[in-house]
Amino acid sequence: MSKIDLSNISHSYNPNETNPVYALNPFSMTWQDGARYAILGPSGCGKTTMLNIVSGLVRPSAGKILFDDKDVTDLKTEDRNIAQVFQFPVIYSTMTVYENLAFPLKCRDFPQNKIDERVNSVSETLNLKAFLNQPARKLTADQKQLISLGRGLVREDVAAVLMDEPLTVIDPDLKFRLRRNLKEINEKYKTTLVYVTHDQNEAMTFADNIIVMSEGEVVQTGTPKDLFERPNTTFVGYFIGSPAMNLFETEAVSQSEVKIGSVKIKTSTDLSKIKNKKIKLGIRSEFIDVIEKEGENTVKAKVKKIEDFGNFKLLTAVAENFIIKSKIDREKPISDGEINLHIPAEKCCVYENEKLI
Numbered sequence: 249m250s251k252i253d254l255s256n257i258s259h260s261y262n263p264n265e266t267n268p269v270y271a272l273n274p275f276s277m278t279w280q281d282g283a284r285y286a287i288l289g290p291s292g293c294g295k296t297t298m299l300n301i302v303s304g305l306v307r308p309s310a311g312k313i314l315f316d317d318k319d320v321t322d323l324k325t326e327d328r329n330i331a332q333v334f335q336f337p338v339i340y341s342t343m344t345v346y347e348n349l350a351f352p353l354k355c356r357d358f359p360q361n362k363i364d365e366r367v368n369s370v371s372e373t374l375n376l377k378a379f380l381n382q383p384a385r386k387l388t389a390d391q392k393q394l395i396s397l398g399r400g401l402v403r404e405d406v407a408a409v410l411m412d413e414p415l416t417v418i419d420p421d422l423k424f425r426l427r428r429n430l431k432e433i434n435e436k437y438k439t440t441l442v443y444v445t446h447d448q449n450e451a452m453t454f455a456d457n458i459i460v461m462s463e464g465e466v467v468q469t470g471t472p473k474d475l476f477e478r479p480n481t482t483f484v485g486y487f488i489g490s491p492a493m494n495l496f497e498t499e500a501v502s503q504s505e506v507k508i509g510s511v512k513i514k515t516s517t518d519l520s521k522i523k524n525k526k527i528k529l530g531i532r533s534e535f536i537d538v539i540e541k542e543g544e545n546t547v548k549a550k551v552k553k554i555e556d557f558g559n560f561k562l563l564t565a566v567a568e569n570f571i572i573k574s575k576i577d578r579e580k581p582i583s584d585g586e587i588n589l590h591i592p593a594e595k596c597c598v599y600e601n602e603k604l605i
């Protein structure tokens with residue numbers, strides 16, 4: 249396993265044209281040895297490009313890749329000691345499941361007892377033990393993907409296992425179990441795992457560290473809690489969470505207050521240095537509550553819709569011309585008419601030019 253540094257990396261697939269398009273804008277980042285990362289962002293934002301730069305399939309237009317402080321930028325994939333799992337399974341169809349899993353170890357001349365031990369352990373974790381002697385081509389699509397995953401996981405000596413949307417072909421129930429298995433593998437073998445996905449739930453349930461990308465930029469790196477509570481940009485607030493963060497066009501009216509329509513809302517942000525009074529206020533629907541009496545930081549609103557999601561209710565309300573969404577306790581009685589919504593100051597995020605102040 250290795251610590252991986254991406255230092256001032258950027259990439260264009262057409263660097264020599266007059267107007268090169270950058271699939272990745274310059275960024276630097278460190279992946280700690282043994283941790284679990286998810287690279288999360290919509291299709292086309294540069295996730296695969298980033299992963300392929302680490303594995304060596306793509307050479308970055310600028311910057312360096314270091315494994316344990318050793319520059320590997322010019323090393324070929326084979327020489328980087330990386331295991332990569334792709335969206336669709338790659339298996340040796342003429343071999344048995346056992347032979348597929350053993351292959352990376354055989355190629356590196358591991359002793360037979362070590363091969364047996366690793367193949368047994370990994371096949372147990374991935375529920376492939378019963379199929380070890382079967383020809384790999386006879387297995388279902390998701391089992392084949394498990395073999396691909398397994399081949400990445402059998403080697404203890406890899407710098408990292410890189411997975412690019414690996415569970416796309418796998419059904420939802422099994423996906424959940426597999427993500428848990430991957431976590432177990434990470435804890436047991438201390439394998440650095442990097443998991444690319446466009447699905448926030450996958451990212452949040454799998455990783456301790458999430459790298460959020462948008463249009464070739466790394467917009468935030470943090471824990472699920474960081475991304476949920478303090479999104480760095482309005483994009484992260486909108487992209488992470490369900491429903492998306494409430495975002496209001498507001499105006500600063502004092503050093504800590506903004507106005508939503510005609511209502512003043514206190515925030516815990518220092519607004520004394522903003523350049524433009526027009527700023528955005530972000531607040532998660534989870535933090536907005538319906539309260540009896542109006543008071544500080546309450547907004548009068550009309551109930552527009554209440555959706556019952558079983559474990560909570562999602563309330564959509566209208567205040568002047570703002571739509572406010574609030575997640576409320578499913579037992580809480582809500583009147584049909586006018587209600588008071590409380591927006592806690594300490595949960596407010598304020599954005600200037602879409603960036604958190």
Ligand code: ADP
Nearest residue numbers: 261262271289290291292293294295296297298
């Ligand atoms: P993601 O994996 O997040 O969907 P990619 O890294 O595949 O994103 O792509 C990022 C951008 O680079 C996209 O605009 C895509 O069209 C472009 N791109 C990806 N691969 C190539 C390539 N081989 N040649 C030219 N452009 C590419």
Ligand code: MG
Nearest residue numbers: 295296297412
């Ligand atoms: Mg991709």
